[in-house]
Amino acid sequence: MSGSGYSAVVDRLIAALGRLPGIGAKSAERLAHHLVRCPAEEALELAEAIGAARKQIRHCQVCFHLTEADQPVCAICSNPRRDQATVCVVEQSRDLMALEKAGTFHGVYHVLLGRLAPLSGQGPDQLTIDALVARVQSGTIRELIMATNPNLEGDGTSLLIADRLSKSGVKITRLARGLASGSSLEFANREMLADAFAGRQPF
Numbered sequence: 001m002s003g004s005g006y007s008a009v010v011d012r013l014i015a016a017l018g019r020l021p022g023i024g025a026k027s028a029e030r031l032a033h034h035l036v037r038c039p040a041e042e043a044l045e046l047a048e049a050i051g052a053a054r055k056q057i058r059h060c061q062v063c064f065h066l067t068e069a070d071q072p073v074c075a076i077c078s079n080p081r082r083d084q085a086t087v088c089v090v091e092q093s094r095d096l097m098a099l100e101k102a103g104t105f106h107g108v109y110h111v112l113l114g115r116l117a118p119l120s121g122q123g124p125d126q127l128t129i130d131a132l133v134a135r136v137q138s139g140t141i142r143e144l145i146m147a148t149n150p151n152l153e154g155d156g157t158s159l160l161i162a163d164r165l166s167k168s169g170v171k172i173t174r175l176a177r178g179l180a181s182g183s184s185l186e187f188a189n190r191e192m193l194a195d196a197f198a199g200r201q202p203f
């Protein structure tokens with residue numbers, strides 16, 4: 001038994017679960033208890049699913065969305081029916097998924113893998129901004145639609161990108177503010193997203 005009263009292996013499990021986003025100490029403890037008491041197959045299936053996802057998923061070489069390891073370019077980037085000249089810039093793959101679920105956008109994406117957050121040490125070098133600049137410089141992109149989340153950090157990220165590309169000649173727009181300020185793209189519904197695309201403004 002360790003200091004917390006659990007065995008070291010359970011402590012390790014609680015600590016690992018507690019590092020997941022949105023999981024506080026109490027939830028980590030509850031999940032750990034569940035995982036040691038539920039049928040072994042159920043717990044091992046979770047472990048195996050995590051292992052498989054980590055081994056078999058990587059980032060698309062073009063847009064940084066998640067893709068299967070044997071596909072260097074994702075299904076959206078390699079789809080000839082998608083408008084490759086219109087690129088929607090999002091923070092995370094889950095924002096992309098929200099837009100895809102709404103089904104109102106027919107261009108392609110660029111996933112930044114985060115947003116500028118100076119207070120938590122997330123600077124421009126941690127994002128895929130250089131790769132986006134290189135995509136723009138390749139000359140095939142006509143319009144960038146900034147779809148970072150409508151909050152201070154999301155806005156700051158878009159501003160930095162627009163600034164870096166101000167002389168590139170590419171058209172830069174942003175989604176209309178139909179999304180309530182401070183809310184998140186992933187919780188917007190189909191109508192809100194359709195309106196936000198239709199009413200997009202020059203940056």
Ligand SMILES: [Zn+2]
Nearest residue numbers: 060063074077
């Ligand atoms: Zn892609």
